[in-house]
Amino acid sequence: MSAADLLPPNASDFERALADVLSRQPGVPLRVQRDPYSAAADVLPWLAAHHGVRLWFDDWAETRKRAIIAHHAGLHPVYPGERLGDLVGTRLGLERYLSYVDASLVHALAYPAPFIVGDTAAGSRRVNQHAFTADYLTLVVLVENAEAMAVGGDAIGDAAVAPPDPEPIDRALASARAAKGPAIAVACHFDARRPVTTGDAPSTADVLSTGQFIDRLELSA
Template sequence: MSAIGKLLPPSSTQAWEYAIAAGMSDELPVPYAQLMDPYETPAQWLPWLAGHYAVDLWYEDWPEARKREIIAQYAGVSVVYPGEALPELKGSHIGVLRYLSFVDADVIDFISYPARFVMGLSAPSFTPVGHPPFKARYLVKVMLDKPVNAFVLGLSALGHGAVRNVDLTPVRRVKEAMRIAKAPSTEYLVTAAWRRQITFADEILIADGRPIGGFIDRTHI
């Protein structure tokens, strides 16, 4: 490429001719490499860069560092996971973990069921009973903040108290992250329950004060 002066004849004086020549020259002062780098581009350019790399998990209230990292992972230039492009991991276990990390969620248990029948390697009598084919179950933990209820003596018990509900935004973001992480043709079902009934298999001691039929936090599927 050449300078503007070498691209135009001496008789060219119109502004649009100079603009066209400037776009074809080496003199255009635009730092393309810096603008396209998720770690170096100015903060105001991050939404544009996210759109350029088709980032489909994005929240404006994220910290700037998180926005830069997810763009870098989509572009395949992450310093944390070099040489890996996050969209290529959709439909995989590692992809679910990677997407959930961006919404502050942790997988605390995971089960992947085998296929019911594999030609030449199995028989109906060896098929695990109750194991659905090609299905994975995830137990995901996410933290919720419950605001303190505004309980004022004389104003609350009869309907004047301000009862503030738990903000379920983290749950909705987990669901969205897992929806994006799955393969397009995969069935996707979500249930929300953080406690389960105690059973004899839990071997809860009577001294703990938790009778059979009570509830404990879920730690496994």
């Protein structure tokens, strides 16, 4: 017997249709559809919206989509009980969001760490850095233009001067925006390498000299 069978004879067609819908059992239990690891793939975007996921790309692998939903829901197996949305506005939150776009945080200069005075180093902060601001050095892996044709050690043609695909940079910037607080502005600077100085100790593999450039591993104070 359905709910429609309990209606009076003068029930309207709308009431009968509504009773019929309400009496149906869902094909999949609700607890299954709300679990990021067992929900159907086509439900994931709606589940992401339900949990307030702030970073999402449709071309992500399904496993990554499920992981970030679980992270917002506090169900991530690597970070049990940690809700990604609660980390917004923190350095740890930025590190977590960057990991979802295959980027990483290398160095940070942030307020309110005190400025170094004399030989006492109690923190790391630029001299003219504004209060409640932070600068982050982020590592992003770029993909070389696939159409570049190499001859010997050189690339020729239009693709030789074509820049790498900027998508990884755009996604790192999107993750930084997802991780920031509502009153924080985000800017992106491209300064991945710096000149060699006399203070750089030569590595065992390469002999460094002035005029060369090396990877930047920290922001200058």
